[in-house]
Amino acid sequence: MSAFRYESQVRPPLVTGDKTYHQITVDIVRPIENRPSRLWWIGFLTAVLLLCFGIFSVTRQVIYGVGQWNLNKTVGWGWDITNFVWWVGIGHAGTLISAILLLFRQGWRTGVNRAAEAMTIFAVMCAGQFPIWHMGRVWMFFFILPYPNTRGPVWPNFNSPLLWDVFAISTYFTVSLLFWYCGLLPDLATVRDRARLKWRKFFYGMASFGWSGSTKHWQRHEALSLVLAGLATPLVLSVHTIVSFDFATSVVPGWHTTIFPPYFVAGAVFSGFAMVQSLLVISRKVLGLEDYITIEHIDVMNKIILLTGSIVGVAYLTELFIAWYGQNPYEFFAFFQNRANILSPLGWSYYIMMGCNVLSPQIFWFRKFRRNIVLTFFMSVIINIGMWFERFVIIVTSIYREYLPSGWSTYYSPSIWEVGFYLGTFGLFFTCYFLFSKFFPVIAVAEIKHILKRSGENYKEKMGPEEKESVEAFAHEFEHAH
């Protein structure tokens, strides 16, 4: 292994401008050391207001019960579980970028991984709210945990996908948090060592755990990142697979399909990348990080959006085909009457889903559109609306007219408190994201420095003699000399 890997001249640089290591530190740490802008305060306070509305809505729901929502006997899962699946899905892009692309040795991930991982953590926090408060008697939530109790003991049903979900989501949250924080340690130490103010020295000194940058520590850190990435890769696939089992293991027409796990995972990555685009297109502009989150990064992520959007499209069509080919009358009714029939009460939602998720991303076949920032931002919002409708279609259009016509509930619309809860999670998400962008480095400083010499615009020249020399040869020589 040579000390520095050579990168082809054909690849565009991932760090633009004339950068040195010190310049990278200064650029990325600047938002932390400066006072927040007026724009930051406006965004932050709006997010806090939304969060307050959410807390108010949830408080009403705890006091008066789930009856505050417009759910009924037939539509028992409405906005609440739709939002849960939507938020969990959004989280998946962060782990994909940080773990799967690390295993694939994709250099471009270094520009976006920190923000994407933070997004994952905040999105999973938001997602977790929905099943918890949906319980109604939320103060008894610990009944779902397996602990020796005086009621028998009665254990939770380990064969139930709903309990798998509890384990999957909590493991996912923990592992994502650890992965994110371990990556942050060296960068927090950088902020600590630059700090002039006393509170900053205290806070970043505590938060960086006394990181020193010793070579042995870096060696362990690299090993840890690699193994955590190896663990997070099957984990992220398992999480949305298990979420899809909540539906797929039931006998509800429209849910009971074996295609769900891969289809859910692709959809999750799709919506997650759309959210990463929404956040980073704004962040790079506001924080002045255009040299690190370049148009190349946006281009590559749009390619992934195109790929996963098309996978989702194939899954939709496969479902329709199997509903026809399988000749199960209930399945056929769910797909061709409840969904694909635009004149049915909720048929419109199916076409919003198809339009936003399958048709609109196809414009990204064109390089010109992939590299258009305004269009990318617009598309990222469209895709997230589409993906929300996907979950709405799966959940509500399957159960509102099931087997027995006497149990049909032809129309379901959310109450203001259901909507308020959803808006409240937006508040939670953006409150966290604004705080993160103020107090933590939004880009992995050390990782950018690591790729600078081979992917930086001013360094992408040629391998020097030093890079060609092998350290293994030196180690061998050393052993013989002593």
Added chain:
Amino acid sequence: MAIKRFVVGNYDDEAVLFPAVKKVRMAGYKMHDVFTPMPIHGLDVAMGLRDTSLHTAGFIYGITGTATALSGIGYALVYDWPLNFGGKPHFALPAWIPIIFELTVLFSAVGMVLTFCYLCQMAPFVRKHHFNLRSTDDQFTMVIECTDKTNIEGVQEFLKSTGAFDVHVQDAETGWWLGTYSKNIPSVDNAKTILV
């Protein structure tokens, strides 16, 4: 731990640092550590550090998680309170796989991170001596440990000749202690800094 004397050499480029590390080792000086702002692949090999066993620890934690989940679920659903779920067998292994997998990952990840922090002696409110504050920014710091027999001037000259732009001597605590970074530490303020 004890306070020791070190010769500190600062480099501004890893391309200079690499040959310097090799020369220092060949010359037989006792290298305390090299501090870098980012991971440098191959530097551990050049310094002669052995590979880390953190992977093995992760594997052991992982199988501990597998065993915990399997035995825990087995105890609850087969031995302690066998419930009939739709006439399925009590020992329903395929249905347990998701939780077994999740606990394997959870134990492995948490265990590895805790082991990492233990090995690197890192925790909140742990304080260490940092030889060069710029070594988390853009400088590369090589630290040579001195003994009674070390010719300190000789070491400084040698580091200069390998390309260090700044060489000096520091007396420093080698271990960690409880404290915050907002307080000044006497050992740093009183450290004898001798520039060549």
